[in-house]
Amino acid sequence: MAAGYFTADSASAKPPFCIVIPPPNVTGSLHMGHALEHSLMDALTRRRRMMGDDVLWLPGMDHAGIATQNVVERELAGEGKSRHDLGREAFVERVWRWKAESGGMILNQMRRLGDGVDWSRERFTMDERLSRAVQTIFKRLYEDGLIYRAERIINWCPRCHTALSDIEVEHSDDEGELISIRYGDGDSSVVVATTRAETMLGDTAVAVHPDDERYRHLIGTEVVLPLTGRVVPVVADEHVDPSFGTGAVKVTPAHDPNDFEIGQRHQLPALIIMDERGLITAHGPFQGLDRFEARPAVVAALREQGRIVAEKRPYLHAVGHCSRCDTVVEPRLSMQWFVKVAPLAKAAGDAVRDGRTTIHPAELAKRYFDWVDNMHDWCISRQLWWGHRIPVWYGPNDKVVCVGPDEEPPQGEDWRQDPDVLDTWFSSALWPFSTLGWPERTADLDRFYPNSVLVTGYDILFFWVVRMMMFGLYAMDGVQPFDHVYLHGLIRDASGKKMSKSRNNVIDPLSWLDRYGADATRFTLARGANPGGDMALAEDWAAGSRNFCNKLWNASRFALMNGASTELPVPDRAALTDADRWILDRTDALVSEVDDLFGRYQFGKACEALYHFTWNEFCDWYLELAKVQIAAGEERAGYTRAVLGHVLDVLLRLLHPVIPFVTEVLWTALTGRESVVVADWPKATGVGPDVVAANRIDGLQRLVTELRRFRSDQLLKPGQRVPAQMSGMDGAGLAGLESAVTALARLEPATESFTSGASLEVALPDGTVTVEVDLSGTVDVEAERKRLSKDLAAAQKELAQTEAKLGNPQFADRAPADVVAKIKARRELAASEIARIEARIRALAGT
């Protein structure tokens, strides 16, 4: 394959088509999800290229903040060092070195998969130009008041030592203990319930609902906390649910988001009792204990004082975990940077609502709306070293200066840059335009924004898609980042379980590439893809696809061996046989169907149609019929070669997006042209099907199948030729097809010494064909009788059903005419079938 087919041309006059790759982590290697996603993107881009578009499929990678930092820190730990031993600058240097040496394995794996991406435009989120995009949009958002710094309760990972956004927290139902503690004494005491007893060290109030009669008398009073002896007020707050627990809540503003808000409303102090590692800092006996050691210690101390009123164990409740390291997340009061999402999310919702961006499948748009309508502000600062450093400098009085890329950072000893970096998703959100050169107005940006389609899994609809929508619309003055969003499903194992290392059910796509090849792997994945639907993958599927590619290979080889060619003109239809006309019409219908299905992202159905046509129509019937035609003289053979060449040419082009390698080899061999990559996508001729030919081939198929069934029932050897005489072919509309039937049913023309051993009648829609065969007394009467009685029962059932339906006066009144006609035809066929079978049974009885 010559180079350059996959390089986009920003000066091209062709219509642009652009997909940016969802950037895999630089730490990642190819898993089945990638293989699926890439197969689909490649299919889309290859088809559009064949349709005449100037296609850009842009590859790249994500710097993957926490993930990458973790990998390198682990490496350092192996050397007995921490990142602090190196210092920030040296550590970042080390990460870059790691990337150069071990990062980006996935890029080579993409090459093995055969991705037709434009390598000349490969990007990395930490590229200098993409970093400029990050700084530019940060500055713009800040100046528009959409980025702010505030002290808030955020999700904190005590192991990674960084803030996390909501989506980096995964909830699971964990076992805990709900304990009820008595605060205060006597009439003024109150019982609160908690799962995190240690936080009571930071309590600064008790809250009750204002309308709760039980506690009305306590509102405004004070209560003495056990252990610390601190005195805190009892406040009334609407947020408290009187029906939960005791109806009274301990309030820890520094360590619980709800409590923080209650604290704000009542001007309560926020007492921080834990450090960034999760160790207790409050003075006293618990100081220095880890939060999970402090919890039982606090409970024990309370019990000793007789403060524990009740314990409920186990108590299942949702607990947040760090999505990177699974450590239990700690709500923590700290100063962080936030994006004010409400206005951005509103625009993101509107773009989908008014159809500028279409989500496939449409049902998932509902989830998208749910999400954008309920988004919290986005915490974007991370206490890491690997990532885009926040472009903010603090002056002598901590006066904030925001510096965009156009300005030099302020010099002087009194200025220091914010030490934090941005959430990885911040730069990912810019991907659809930062990769094209934004903020500069490059030719690529003009041409390929908005991107045509985004292909990604529905699991990151919220993580990534929403954010790209928000930032794309914001940065590009209201123009959406993509016209279409195609969401594929998740890959599961054969029993429908999620693939995961811990379950040990992961199928490595690389092993499939080795054993079945890229074509089979890709066809398997494309074949299983329906919009939004998950896919259960099993080894058998890959083997089936491999078999299919092999079938295609053999069929093509056979056609070529027999002189199939695209050089020969396909003759006028008048010169063609019914089989030729039929296969040409079927090919035409296939073109329409497959084109339509691809256009609607119905990859699975498109592959199914291609598979069925190739195997069950082209190979099973047309190739067999073509053998007869090629043996029928030079003229017929020439015409047949032309038809074979044409059908195969179209078929290979249709298959190319999902089976790129094999089709390339076969198509160039067939046509002698340079590459199927730049061949034209087939167009349907629009000529309606030849109904007569279609009916004849359908009749032929029924007749041949019936004869084969007869042979099978009679236990005839498949290779054994049986002398036979046919009559009624014209009446059944099968004029001129005797030789085809003879060949396909392995009959042979009767000789002069022909003696009929058995008579077989086959009812077809237009008449009945009778076949007299000479079995020289080998007919298995019992087998035939058995078969006849089975057929008779089926026909009688059919007759009864159709008559019942037709006998219903309401049916005749209300059903459409074509339905009635169809049912009548079925009734006639069933009736004639019954007559035929009964006659045959009588004949058998006579022998």
Place this chain on the structure above:
RNA sequence: GGGCGCAUAGCUCAGCGGAAGAGCACUCGGUUUACACCCGAGCGGUCGCAGGUUCGAGUCCUGCUGCGCCCACCA
């Protein structure tokens, strides 16, 4: 706790108002010169349960049961 989805052949799924389908698996038979990674013939389903709408319901409505998934600051 809120939302969404799925229950059709042994398995994975398609069909979404007018004769129950495909692939794989299974059974039987095969040296048929493109292909045993193959060929031919078969077996296999009261379409989760209960109601309802309709001349007609896997297909539309309601309820139930069983599974998924997403979201979630009831301590």
